[in-house]
Amino acid sequence: MGFKMSEKRAIYRETAKRYQKAKKKEKVEILNEFINLTKLNRNYAATLLRNHDKKIRIGGKYILKGDITKKAPRTGRKKIYDKSVLTPLIKTWKIMDFICGKRLQPILTETVENMIENGHLKIKKEIKEKLLKISASSIDRILKKERKKLEIKGRSGTKAGALLKSEINIRTWSDWNEKEAGYFEMDLVGHEGGNSRGDFAQTLDMVDVWSGWTETFAVKNKASVWVREGIDEIRKRIPFPMKGVDSDNGSEFINYALVNYCKDQNIKFTRGRSSRSNDNCYVEQKNYSVVRKAVGYNR
Numbered sequence: 001m002g003f004k005m006s007e008k009r010a011i012y013r014e015t016a017k018r019y020q021k022a023k024k025k026e027k028v029e030i031l032n033e034f035i036n037l038t039k040l041n042r043n044y045a046a047t048l049l050r051n052h053d054k055k056i057r058i059g060g061k062y063i064l065k066g067d068i069t070k071k072a073p074r075t076g077r078k079k080i081y082d083k084s085v086l087t088p089l090i091k092t093w094k095i096m097d098f099i100c101g102k103r104l105q106p107i108l109t110e111t112v113e114n115m116i117e118n119g120h121l122k123i124k125k126e127i128k129e130k131l132l133k134i135s136a137s138s139i140d141r142i143l144k145k146e147r148k149k150l151e152i153k154g155r156s157g158t159k160a161g162a163l164l165k166s167e168i169n170i171r172t173w174s175d176w177n178e179k180e181a182g183y184f185e186m187d188l189v190g191h192e193g194g195n196s197r198g199d200f201a202q203t204l205d206m207v208d209v210w211s212g213w214t215e216t217f218a219v220k221n222k223a224s225v226w227v228r229e230g231i232d233e234i235r236k237r238i239p240f241p242m243k244g245v246d247s248d249n250g251s252e253f254i255n256y257a258l259v260n261y262c263k264d265q266n267i268k269f270t271r272g273r274s275s276r277s278n279d280n281c282y283v284e285q286k287n288y289s290v291v292r293k294a295v296g297y298n299r
Contacts, residue, residue: 101139182243193299
């Protein structure tokens with residue numbers, strides 16, 4: 001049976017006092033005794049005993065450096081980008097349609113200058129300098145809470161279709177090397193408004209990887225019959241033949257009906273890896289800029 005916390009604290013304190021007063025050879029014996037008793041790592045145990053109850057000076061104040069009965073204080077780093085930077089950054093981010101930090105940072109200088117010049121932004125010189133120096137990763141970190149407020153709470157609508165996964169070849173984001181039009185990534189965008197019960201409209205989004213040509217088609221629900229109807233309609237619209245399609249692992253795509261359809265129409269059918277949305281990055285980015293931006297998130 002182990003020691004109670006109050007007993008551990010008493011052992012730590014008394015052992016540390018003996019250890020700090022002892023000579024080198026005696027310290028080895030005390031440390032061995034302490035390790036056998038507490039089962040701690042040797043280096044960690046020595047650090048605890050060595051630093052216990054010692055004071056260091058931080059910011060003109062003396063504080064305990066190594067009290068092993070308390071949590072060591074953390075000084076932290078002073079914030080560079082505080083609320084004075086956050087407010088104009090949020091305003092700029094909203095004007096630029098809530099884009100990510102990697103896309104916002106390269107155009108931030110031009111955007112901020114333009115907003116100041118036209119009276120849309122009034123900030124002090126030092127705040128402006130901080131805004132123009134900020135990195136893409138810092139933008140994403142600062143805006144994390146704001147981005148969270150815009151998210152609709154709900155589960156993913158993708159349900160894995162397991163039956164045919166072993167028969168359909170995997171294609172990752174780095175495997176696209178075709179230098180001609182006709183190879184599409186496809187995805188369904190659900191218009192459930194955060195409530196996934198019952199039937200609700202979906203948008204079939206298809207993007208040609210080489211040219212960026214994008215087509216959409218509204219479907220009643222996720223039934224494979226409507227997905228095939230949408231693909232067939234989009235094939236009639238596009239000015240070049242459809243040679244291949246690539247999807248995620250949703251059951252609306254991974255089914256015998258669609259596999260047989262692709263074989264009959266001589267269309268190469270591939271899929272991305274499970275839980276790797278970046279494998280379908282070409283269509284995923286269009287889900288917002290083409291579908292959500294126009295239709296929104298409501299059911």
